Amino acid sequence: MKSDIIKKFYISKEVCKIIGITYKQLDYYDRTDFIKPSINGAGGYGTRRMYSFNDLMKLKVIKKLMEAGISLQKLRKTKRYLEQYDDSNNNSGDGFLKVTLISDGNTVYACNSDKAIIDTLKSGQGVFGIALGKVYHDLNGDIERYLIKNNKKDVTREKVKEIIIYE
DSSP: OOOOOOOSSSEEEHHHHHTTHHHHHHHHHHTTTTSSSSBBBOHHHHHHOOEEEEEEEEHHHHHHHHHTTTOOOHHHHHHHHHHHHOTTTTTSSSSGTTTEEESSSSSSEEOSSHHHHHHHOOOOOOEEEEEHHHHHHHHHHHHHHHHHHHOOTTTTHHHHHHHHHHO
């Protein structure tokens, strides 16, 4: 599936607005090696963190799980599951499309087939699920709305580099 992504990377300020987290949270995730920017990390004063679309996918999923009450310790384990589906080579987010995360509030399971989902649900406990395909499409919409709102809809990769230098 071809992604509708317009930009190739996102700076911290954009990530916070698109995902709906604070800069303090994003900084904490980076400093504690929870979710680090895959394109360019913080390298001292004046450098900018640059996040890929896949980084944003992980952040959006983690945010949803936190809102559902999953502990940070369990989120760290979940992040390792997410990294198995991270297709960083093409940064399209397509690796996440067929995965559903299911949790009973205690454990988070990554299911990549209908059979795996059914087997996980057989326990009979109350669960909730997050279909990463839906998160993928929601994130594309969030990014597009952000870019339109900030008049960056037609931005090319070269122009983005220029904007980042002068912002």
